[in-house]
Amino acid sequence: MTQLTLTALPNIPLIQCGDDLAAIIMRGLRDANLTLADGDILVVAQKIVSKAEGQMVRLRDVIPSPRAVELARECGKDARFCEVVLWDTREVLRVREGLIVVETKHGWVCANAGIDRSNVAPHREEEWVLRLPEDADRSARELQARLREQTSREVGIVIDDTHGRAWRNGAIGVAIGVAGLPAVEDLRGRADLFGYHLQVTTIGLADQIASAASLLQGQADEGRPIVHVRGVPHSGGDGAAREIVREKELDLFR
Amino acid sequence: MTQLTLTALPNIPLIQCGDDLAAIIMRGLRDANLTLADGDILVVAQKIVSKAEGQMVRLRDVIPSPRAVELARECGKDARFCEVVLWDTREVLRVREGLIVVETKHGWVCANAGIDRSNVAPHREEEWVLRLPEDADRSARELQARLREQTSREVGIVIDDTHGRAWRNGAIGVAIGVAGLPAVEDLRGRADLFGYHLQVTTIGLADQIASAASLLQGQADEGRPIVHVRGVPHSGGDGAAREIVREKELDLFR
Numbered sequence: 001m002t003q004l005t006l007t008a009l010p011n012i013p014l015i016q017c018g019d020d021l022a023a024i025i026m027r028g029l030r031d032a033n034l035t036l037a038d039g040d041i042l043v044v045a046q047k048i049v050s051k052a053e054g055q056m057v058r059l060r061d062v063i064p065s066p067r068a069v070e071l072a073r074e075c076g077k078d079a080r081f082c083e084v085v086l087w088d089t090r091e092v093l094r095v096r097e098g099l100i101v102v103e104t105k106h107g108w109v110c111a112n113a114g115i116d117r118s119n120v121a122p123h124r125e126e127e128w129v130l131r132l133p134e135d136a137d138r139s140a141r142e143l144q145a146r147l148r149e150q151t152s153r154e155v156g157i158v159i160d161d162t163h164g165r166a167w168r169n170g171a172i173g174v175a176i177g178v179a180g181l182p183a184v185e186d187l188r189g190r191a192d193l194f195g196y197h198l199q200v201t202t203i204g205l206a207d208q209i210a211s212a213a214s215l216l217q218g219q220a221d222e223g224r225p226i227v228h229v230r231g232v233p234h235s236g237g238d239g240a241a242r243e244i245v246r247e248k249e250l251d252l253f254r
Numbered sequence: 255m256t257q258l259t260l261t262a263l264p265n266i267p268l269i270q271c272g273d274d275l276a277a278i279i280m281r282g283l284r285d286a287n288l289t290l291a292d293g294d295i296l297v298v299a300q301k302i303v304s305k306a307e308g309q310m311v312r313l314r315d316v317i318p319s320p321r322a323v324e325l326a327r328e329c330g331k332d333a334r335f336c337e338v339v340l341w342d343t344r345e346v347l348r349v350r351e352g353l354i355v356v357e358t359k360h361g362w363v364c365a366n367a368g369i370d371r372s373n374v375a376p377h378r379e380e381e382w383v384l385r386l387p388e389d390a391d392r393s394a395r396e397l398q399a400r401l402r403e404q405t406s407r408e409v410g411i412v413i414d415d416t417h418g419r420a421w422r423n424g425a426i427g428v429a430i431g432v433a434g435l436p437a438v439e440d441l442r443g444r445a446d447l448f449g450y451h452l453q454v455t456t457i458g459l460a461d462q463i464a465s466a467a468s469l470l471q472g473q474a475d476e477g478r479p480i481v482h483v484r485g486v487p488h489s490g491g492d493g494a495a496r497e498i499v500r501e502k503e504l505d506l507f508r
Contacts, residue, residue, distance in 0.1 A: 168498050168500055202423060252348045
């Protein structure tokens with residue numbers, strides 16, 4: 001029987017800068033009575049990776065550039081917040097009241113360059129925002145290596161975020177960092193049940209895993225940032241989320 | 255412990271026009287030793303819903319219109335195939351060699367109006383294509399009602415397809431028909447861990463479920479079109495996939 005099991009690891013503490021996510025994952029697995037097996041995947045919310053890597057910025061310390069002030073006027077957001085968005089932006093694609101959609105320096109098309117204001121600050125009196133990891137593929141590879149050291153298992157890592165989309169309402173979980181599995185699965189050359197060539201030729205494997213895990217992670221006060229996934233058929237290897245980034249020249253919808 | 259379990263139902267036969275999907279699901283559940291519980295979700299591949307509803311078209315019987323002939327010249331596909339695509343198209347959005355992206359009459363932005371050539375024909379000597387269900391929300395509601403009659407359980411139904419996307423490589427599972435759960439979950443008004451308002455305000459619940467199930471369904475010769483999902487937190491109710499369709503006027507990326 002083909003089965004997929006996703007388990008949100010229990011008792012994950014609030015993450016601070018410098019925290020050891022591999023150690024926290026190991027404790028969470030133990031509390032869930034799970035032993036890692038080769039091929040298992042751990043989906044880790046971008047927020048806790050960013051926090052552990054010290055990507056928090058205190059808005060009080062940010063001096064907005066003229067461009068950020070202009071952007072803030074267009075969208076109605078805090079100019080200091082817009083400044084931080086611009087730090088991580090390659091190109092601003094759309095601006096409306098309450099909305100900034102950009103291509104980030106990592107290649108993601110998303111709102112606010114993936115910078116979060118919610119779920120960040122332990123002290124309400126100070127306003128902090130959280131940037132994406134500098135290189136989430138590297139973060140994923142490092143986490144994979146740490147878990148290999150401790151368990152001798154080859155696991156996959158997906159670092160996920162929640163993005164809005166063109167054409168469809170509702171944000172969904174997507175992968176922004178990947179290690180140990182193909183981020184995009186290539187089916188070209190495979191035939192279907194009747195020997196025809198398949199119409200769909202590449203599958204967003206890591207994105208689908210991120211969306212599945214996102215069903216358990218929740219957005220609000222639940223705090224379940226780490227999900228263990230067992231049963232996804234995949235070939236391992238050295239995939240990376242940068243495979244998912246569609247080159248601008250090949251993108252018909254910019 | 256918060257856990258999600260997805261099970262691909264075994265022994266699903268090749269579906270023919272007129273087949274009773276509810277009966278086939280009941281047999282599949284029995285073969286998997288699963289008993290339906292309230293809140294369980296069944297994800298059913300669009301292809302088998304379309305086949306059961308008789309949405310197959312034999313290309314030999316199709317006479318392409320001048321517009322289809324023109325479209326075929328632009329994209330290099332069969333003019334009869336293009337004609338069937340146009341039957342289900344509200345607006346052609348992009349055409350390139352080998353690619354037609356349209357808004358379907360149902361509101362979906364996708365390649366070929368969702369019409370499949372692969373995995374359709376039992377006899378290679380004749381070319382058939384498969385259109386989307388006429389109204390996949392209705393198909394989902396009917397399936398939900400049939401399962402309620404047979405089990406007295408309130409289950410959710412997601413009819414899923416595989417769509418390409420803007421900005422990101424790799425197609426993913428998406429919902430095109432929904433019953434018994436919110437297709438888009440509204441989080442507005444909820445606060446995060448620290449009492450801030452959430453940035454992400456609506457979640458593509460049904461799309462995330464579709465992507466999760468798609469991990470088991472596969473695209474090629476596996477033939478696992480029905481996936482049972484247990485453990486998704488949802489509020490039930492009378493959701494529909496049409497909630498997912500973003501109105502053209504609100505879409506910044508057309």
